[in-house]
Amino acid sequence: MSAPVSTVAVVGAGPAGTRAAEVLVRAGLRPVVLDEAPDNGGRIFQRPPPGFTRPYEALYGSVAPQARALHAAFDGLRGRVDYRPSTLAWHLRPGTLHTLSDGQAGQVDFAQAILCTGAMDRVVPLPGWTRPGVTTLGGAQIALKTQGCAIGRRVAFLGTGPLLWLVAMQYAKAGATVAAVLDTTPLATKARQAPALLAGGRAFLTGLRMMAWPRLHGVKVVEGATPLEITGTDGVDGLRYRGGGREHVLACDAVAMGWGLKPETQLADLAGVPFDFDLVQRLHLPRRNDAGRTPVVGIYLAGDGARIGGAELAELQGARAAWSVVEDRGLPLDLPEIARLDRAIAAQAGFRRALDLAFPYPHALAAEMPDATTLCRCEAVTAGELRAAAAPHDLNRAKALTRLGMGRCQGRVCGPPGAEVLAAALGCEVSEVGRLRGQWPVKPVPLSMAAE
């Protein structure tokens, strides 16, 4: 008989995964830490490839100290964790993660897994958004941070949320030309949350500074804008939008767009974690408690992969979930440290909620997109095709009928706006149409591997 599996697996080496691994090592464990990326740091603190020379301050701006601290923490773990970079976890079955690394299939058997899978941009499709020259806000930031490139000569920033203002500022500071910042959220919506946002302290001040920056530097800013179309022939030559009751055309050769983030929940889904509809984020989110435990024994969640909360919260949750693992294995606990984490996590709740309300996902804009708009960019399914097939009260049935969300990205991009289009066509709440269920492989792998 083989010995029972006792491994702890951590998926994701961003802020949440790093702090989780740190606690596990402190408790005397040697976790397997895997990340699809070639290096640690996750999204916010992603490290550029070897040979890049810009200093932390240029790469990470006001959060350079946090980036340095997180990287140092991870570097301190090397040798004490079984770190597997460039390793994708593409399937999760009870007790086993299936992996792909350098074209090779592998598997990690685990007793406990902490899923710290992070997030991606949440978008609203609009006519022209598939053109070369249009990227997500996160994509535009990655181009700059890890490749030293701007996505165009004259870049328009469109969407809402902190990342909109942050990436626009980072572009301008790096020497790119910012055509404009178009925020779909009216100023009044944000102002209403100001009292609650004050609780964020330093984060609130950083946010205010970020939002003042373009104005102070002569960059055009429109709040409460309604995007209509990204125009161009081969690429992008403009962005048509409505603002202040009039229609305008902004000349630009690239558009970075995003409306907040959405968690990468596919592995949690495969693990059988139940999902609940979150009224504020308007998304189905995996169920877990403040200690990171899910209803599925052995599965723990932390960071933006469970619910968007930002890097600081991700670090706290990663550590907290790891302590739950330590407790569930019957190992000694550092109770004062756990109490500190619980307090720090609870203290962020008000600020995060206000942030969600200050930069809401513009669901009406998604629901009302013109029929001809490509909704699913993988399978080129239009909003009109989904509306025409809107008989079933369920996104998964609509998927079978239209191929929406059936393509290579598995509905990561079109899922949330698709749900809004379907709900509006049916005249029901978006919570009622369900969500596209996660399927393996969570990202495409060679056919031979999936067949095994």
Next chain:
Amino acid sequence: MTLVRLAETARARVAFTLDGAPAEALEGDTLLTAILANGTHVRTSEFGDGARAGFCWMGACQDCGVWVVGLGRQRACATPVRAGMEVVRL
């Protein structure tokens, strides 16, 4: 799409081929950067709705698929360019 190199331009040059033609990138470029430094698109939608050039840059949207001889279909944004790579746009 015109990618603009703003920083980190002192890296070593890497020669590869794009659709059979010689092309040049910098060491540390992903294929997405390498291709867009030499052209304006990365792939053509199989549904006839035009050219694409990736979207998320983080390996999630899958809209940057290219063919690399010897490696097969790869996401350009998640694959580092290497000297001598033969890259074919699909």
